[in-house]
Amino acid sequence: MRLRIHRGTREIGGTCVELECEGARILLDLGLPLNEPDLSVARLPDVVGLESGSADLLAIVLSHGHRDHWGLVPKANSAIPVVMGTAAEAVLGAAAAFIPGGVALKASQYLVSDKTLTIGPFKITPHIVDHSGFDAYALEVEGGAKRLFYSGDLRAHGRKGGLFERLVRNPPREIDVMLMEGSSLGRLAIDQAFPSEKDLEQQFLDRFNRTSGIALVACSAQNIDRVVTVYRAAKRAGRTLLVDAYAAEVLSATGYDTIPKPEHGWSNIAVHIPQAQRIQLVRSGIASLVDRYREFRVWPEQIRDNASQLVMLFRGWMMRDLERADALSGARVIWSQWDGYLADGAGARLKNECETRNIPFETIHTSGHASVPDLKRLAAAIAPGRLIPIHTFGREAFPGLFDNVMLAEDGEWIDL
Ligand SMILES: [Zn+2]
Ligand SMILES: [Zn+2]
Structure with a gap:
């Protein structure tokens, strides 16, 4: 060979x-x-x-x-x-x-x-x-x-x-x-260790407990370990994790019973469909895909009224939906991916927007x-x-x- x-x-x-x-x-x-x-x-x-x-x-x-x-x-x-x-x-x-x-x-x-x-x-x-x-x-x-x-x-x-x-x-x-x-x-x-996902869970729990409004976590839905970390911290903080249709589909696709998903038998997880995603789903002819999340859906007014009990798996463009719903009071953004993505593009825009809006912004991440x-x-x-x-x-x-x-x-x- x-x-x-x-x-x-x-x-x-x-x-x-x-x-x-x-x-x-x-x-x-x-x-x-x-x-x-x-x-x-x-x-x-x-x-x-x-x-x-x-x-x-x-x-x-x-x-x-x-x-x-x-x-x-x-x-x-x-x-x-x-x-x-x-x-x-x-x-x-x-x-x-x-x-x-x-x-x-x-x-x-x-x-x-x-x-x-x-x-x-x-x-x-x-x-x-x-x-x-x-x-x-x-x-x-x-x-x-x-x-x-x-x-x-x-x-x-x-x-x-x-x-x-x-x-x-x-x-x-x-x-x-x-x-x-x-x-x-x-x-x-060369002698340095990385924080573990368990360490991160504790950090998230601490931040969630110190956030008066909605906690917005910007991580990749395909980083399943991280989604589980965020979910566990949310649950321990007495909060519900909101995921969009994309994250819901990815979590379901794992096929693992141990991974939280908006399905029967799981608590503290719910689905919101941002407006831009709704339009995209209709355009792609797959709007019916969200039907199976009906029992788990939350609506903009509920996000506003229950902000202190929610954690959202978040991307920068979802800010518009939260603003429209008047759900940003007391919010905090936690960046949970590689810091390099903050140098330009969507990451940099999100960081700037948080500064402008006086929303606390920090990174909790591990390699x-x-x-x-x-x-x-x-x-x-x-x-x-x-x-x-x-x-x-x-x-x-x-x-x-x-x-x-x-x-x-x-x-x-x-x-x-
Ligand atoms: Zn890899
Ligand atoms: Zn690689």
Whole structure:
């Protein structure tokens, strides 16, 4: 077996790894590069047959549903089978109707944790991991008597941190090459830890208790861990979490009984449909989709009258609805995603608007990626023959932190 990283040896974004064994090939991830956010001009990596199709290119295996791992799939030949998690597929499908450039991918086979999948000469064993993207996997691939472990994106401090500990306690054995993500390198000190989702729950609870009006939390509905954190804090504060149709659809799509959603059996969660969303749903011919949330609907006057008992999963454009409903008295905005998004665009506009309106604005967030001490534990547990950095802007730091590091170049073939 041999591999080449098409993108990711020196950057986060556009992750794509090609594996070849006995005349057959597969791809692990096919992400959109961060510096080419426009799909229409972004170029596919130089993989034979990716555009035209090729009998020996057997599958594109996606570690999880973040666009930097699947975003170029719509440009690939549609005959190439896509393999991903069931819930990741469902969440992307539910989101597609609501998101500009949203795409519903269709998998031909599914990743199931610890179940080995055979594709040609490749035996792929997925390991479900803790990450801010839902239904995310690390991938163990065996081919030609060699063994590769690709970490995908992962962390230990989320709501499913136990999955990371399980991997460290019971690691895949005799790994020849490990591709390990290093998103955190260069972003924080090497001995620094991130706050956990549990820490965040406590912070949210504290802020909700100190907010006299509605608490508005700006986080991605697809960051399911975070939605659960916000929901739990809301419930503990005696508040109800308001979600829009998009978030309601995404939460339902997870298919997990343990994840709160506006369905029978769940309390402290309700649905509001902002005006712009109502119009969009009608235009897209899917207005009937909200019918199933009828029992859970709240109306603008109820938001105004019960503001002190509500937390809203919020985006900047929803401010208009809250203003129209006269529901902003005593409100607080909590930014719960990467701070970099506040530099320009919708994030910067929201921050400015809060300043103008005298609405308190603060950030409560934690990373979707492992800290350096956690990465060290993982690398030590797996103890690969060679460890190659991927999904990182900080590869130079790897040799000083981990054993057996090999720095690869984009496009270079490496024999396992
Ligand atoms: Zn990710
Ligand atoms: Zn990523």
